[in-house]
Amino acid sequence: TAKVLGGPIAWSITVNTTGSITQVTSFGVPRDTQEKVRVALEGKPFVSTALGGIVGPVWTPLPIDEEISTDAFGLFGVRSGWYIPISCLQENLVALVIVGGPSAGDFAEARHRDLVNFLAQETSLIAENAILREHDHYQATHDSLTSLANRAAFEDYLAHALAIATRTSGHLAVLLLDLNRFKDVNDTLGHHIGDALLNEVAQRLTSVMREADVVARLGGDEFVILLSTSADISGAKVAAKRLVTALEQPLLVAHRSIWIGASIGIACFPEHGTDPQTLLHRADLAMYEAKRTTVGVVAYDASVDRAQSSVPGLLLELPRAIQQNELVVHYQPKLDLNSHEVLGVEALVRWAHPTLGLLGPEQFVPLAEATGIIRQLTSWVLATALGQAAVWRASGRALRMSVNISARDLADVTLPDRVTAALVSSGVPADQLTLELTESAIMSDEAKGTEVLTRLRQLGVRISLDDFGTGYSSLAYLERLPLDEVKIDRSFLGGGNGAESFLVRSMVKMGHHLGLQIVVEGIEHWTSYESVARIDCDELQGFALSPPLEAAQLEQWLDDWTSNLPSGSSHPWRQAE
Known part of the structure; x- marks a missing residue:
């Protein structure tokens, strides 16, 4: 110038x-x-x-x-x-x-x-x-909501990192993360809360990861992390579990605490792929397997491909399966530890698939929850289980029926009406129905969840908190909820050693102090049975007692159990063993 x-x-x-x-x-x-x-x-x-x-x-x-x-x-x-x-x-x-x-x-x-x-x-x-x-x-190159790198930028980062890892014979890992209950948050609290939650998730992810790692948002509630060239499979699993743990802690959004959780799939270079597209695809497959099996973290291997190959078909077939009665309900007995009688059962759905055989709930229930089919599925299980309870009552077997409901069910204000219709249709008294739900289902929106549970309780239905101890339990939280029963999770029973039985004993005392019935579930070994039998819990459930059975098989099992129950015996399980 x-x-x-x-x-x-x-x-x-x-x-x-x-x-x-x-x-x-x-x-x-x-x-x-x-x-x-x-x-x-x-x-x-x-x-x-x-x-x-x-x-x-x-x-x-x-x-x-x-x-x-x-x-x-x-x-x-x-x-x-x-x-x-x-x-x-x-x-x-x-x-x-x-x-x-x-x-x-x-x-x-x-x-x-x-x-x-x-x-x-x-x-x-x-x-x-x-x-x-x-x-x-x-x-x-950046996501407009969270300011994280977007998919295009991440793929550039990944291609550059792969070039370096290839030259240096290094390792790197791609972690694909999907939030577990984000759709429920959007549906129940609104998209503005959902957007704020995504921002909080982005901040938590970046705070947990190292400065050298790249955190990006792919879209929706999917995030992806590129670990540095020092990351092998074992290191990637450690990092992924650290992320899952971080997201299990509540996120403060609009002056409310929201629990969300995450599922993570891992794909590593060079074991699982050598180009960006292959690694992202296989991390995505592993993530869906983690979500399907509810294990939190899955590293890709060939079995993931086999498991996921049937997912699209199952998703399309599930509504038809409900309509054409391909689903079946099995019943697992719950033993009263005072009388040693079986007073109730839990209804557990299975899918008798015409080509794949009998599928467990972990193979299709998450699909139903992700797509909204869960409401139709829950209504079917309710009607079927209460219908069977009515048949048993008519034959002299008055068994309480427990049915699981999901977070999406709990967010539906029509749930009490659906339950009422099923009770009226079956003729089963409301106090003979127990609805089981997890802590995470409640905490996705505690206010609305408490409102729906209160309406159900007013009908006379019993409410059970499943998998207690694995989420966000606190004494104040239990006091606020309209509960009748708490089921202590199987993870506290690993072998029945002293430390675990002390922890279970403390949970039992706390529950009884609040006037709650205590069920210990997941009893798979008689050593665990003997451990919890001494700590004053009310009911027991698990494979050591009986696996879930079809209705006719359960009737035969009940007859055998009753005939083998010695009068006044304090240890009837030894007869079954």
Whole structure:
């Protein structure tokens, strides 16, 4: 600019979008003068300087003359010339160019006016285009909601990391993460809460991972993490479990605590793939297997491909299976530890698939929960189980029936009406039905969940908290919920050693203090049975007693159990053993 305008002195002052001077540079100025001006201006708000007072709200090129040069431009050693504000993006000043000389009359103003205006306009346009290009690049490579890298940027990062790992014979891992109950949050609390929750998840993920790792959002509630080249399969599993643990802790959104949870699939280089698309695809398959089996973390292997190959077909076939009665219900007995009688059973759904054989609930219930078919499935199980309970009552077997409900069921305000219809249709008294739900199902929206549970309780239905101890249990939380029963999770029973039995004993005492019935589930060994039989729990359930059975098989089992029950025996399980 100085060369074009013929000025012996030129200055450039850069102002950022917050209004602070960030850089001062010069041409034709002694070093000591340049340093003096730099120290005087850099870091200062532009509006507080004499220049800011002159420029004002209208940033147009103006000549420097004797009248204004003393205060505003004396610092720069300029008494005549031009100052040229360069502005862009809604008049955010980005730079100010001063061209002039130390003496009056150095510039012929009329001769340079058009040139100065042209330079100002062209430079402003160039600056604006540069900022827009930078903005467009950021928008193209970052997620607009969370500001994390997006899919395109992640694939670039991954391709670069793979090139390095290939040259150095290194390792890296891709972790694909999907939130477990995000759709329930959106459905029950609204999309604005869902968006805020995604932001909280993004912050938690970045806080847990190392600075060298890349965290990106692929879209929806899917995130992906690229671990550095030092990550092998075992290291990736450790990192993934750390992430799952971090997301098991409540997230504070709009002054409420939300529990969400996550499922993670792992694919590693070079074991599972050597290009970005293969690694992402196989991490995705592993993630769906983790979600399907509810184990939290799964690393890809060939069995994942086999398991997932049937998923799309199952998803399409499930509504038909419900309509055509391909589903069956098995019943697992619950033993009363005071009377040693079986007073109730839990209904567990199976799918008698025409080509795949008998499928367990872990193979199709998560699909139903993810797509909304779960409400139809729950209604079918309720009707079937209560119908069977009515048949047993008519034959003299008054067994309480327990049926599982999901988070999506609990978020449905029509659930009490559906339960009422099933009870009326079967003729089973409401107090003979127990609805079991997990802590996570309640905590996806505690307020609405409590409202629905209260309405169910008013019908006379019993409410059971399943898998107690694996989520977010607290005494205050249990006191708030309208519960009748707590089922202590099997994970506390590993072999029945002293530490575990002490923990179970404490849970039992706490539950009894709150007036709750206590069921210990997952009893698979008689050593566990003998351990919990001594700690005052009320009921027991597990494979050591009996696996889930078809209705006819259960009737035969009940007859055998009753006939083998010695009068007054305190250890009837030994007869079954």
